[in-house]
Amino acid sequence: MKTLVIITHPNMEQSRVNRTWREELEKHGEFTIHELYKTYPDENIDVAKEQALIEAHDRIIFQYPLFWYSTPTLLKRWFDTVLQYGWAYGPDGSKTAGKEIGVAISTYGSEASYQPDGFNRYTLEEILRPIDALAHFISASYLPHFALSDVSNLSDERLEQSKVDYIRHIKTVQPVKQAVTAK
Ligand SMILES: Cc1cc2nc3c(=O)[nH]c(=O)nc-3n(C[C@H](O)[C@H](O)[C@H](O)COP(=O)(O)O)c2cc1C
Known part of the structure; x- marks a missing residue:
């Protein structure tokens, strides 16, 4: 199983969570780490290169x-430009078929806020549905997401634990929905 982690953070120097996670991924050495803002500071995505990586x-x-x-x-631009007709979907578009797609996010909002009766009104699973739907559209499997919430109240201990949990998640998570070939 070859795993690619595509990190998108416009300000990694000031990041606490995503930078810490990147450093942890680097220590493990078995993941390909790809930072979009670092690779494309001008936001001009090399589509062929991205498709080859996938x-x-x-x-x-x-x-x-x-x-x-x-x-x-x-x-969002990456989705719009890389996931092309004839490559990811359409009659001859099968390059993403059978891949597994997952999300790892950090949020300011607390876990309680991402509940139907919480401030943000929707669960993270609901908020991430566009990616779930996108995976289905390109015949990939969608993995349960990994999240670290309430980052403004994040203790060093919880951040440390999240590193362990994140690596375990990436290595062991299994799809909930099987890939279905788009019609
Ligand atoms: C433009 C912008 C929009 C944001 N929108 C949300 C949001 O919708 N929900 C949320 O929980 N946090 C939101 N945040 C907070 C970020 O998710 C939070 O700062 C980030 O996850 C912290 O990770 P880092 O330490 O790697 O920077 C937003 C932050 C910025 C700058």
């Missing part, structure tokens, strides 16, 4: 801070 891996984890209940801009 083709060379089985499991793709999108790691990012939740921004307005969605992804940072460059990851």
Whole structure:
């Protein structure tokens, strides 16, 4: 199982969570780490290079801070430009078929806030449905997400524990929905 972690954070120097997770991933050495803002400071994505990276891996984890209940801009652009008709979907588009796609996010909102009766009104599973749906559309399996919430009240101990939990998650998580070939 070859795992690619695509990290999208526009300000890694000031990041606490995503930077710590990246450093932990690097220690393990078995993951391909790909930082979009570092690779494309001008936001000009090399589509062929990205497609080749995806083709060379089985499991793709999108790691990012939740921004307005969605992804940072460059990851949205990545979806828009890389997941092309004839490559990811469409009659001859099968390069993403059978891949596993997952998400690892950090959020300012607390776990309690991401509940139907909480401030943010929706669960993270619900907020991440566009990625779940995207995976289905390109015939990939969607993995249960990994999240660290309430980051403004994050103790060093909880951050340390999250590193252990994150690595275990990436290595052991299994799809809940099997890949279905798009019609
Ligand atoms: C533009 C912007 C939008 C954000 N939107 C949300 C949001 O919708 N929900 C949320 O819980 N946190 C939101 N946040 C907080 C970030 O998710 C939080 O700062 C980040 O996860 C911390 O991770 P880091 O230490 O790696 O930077 C937002 C932050 C920014 C800068």
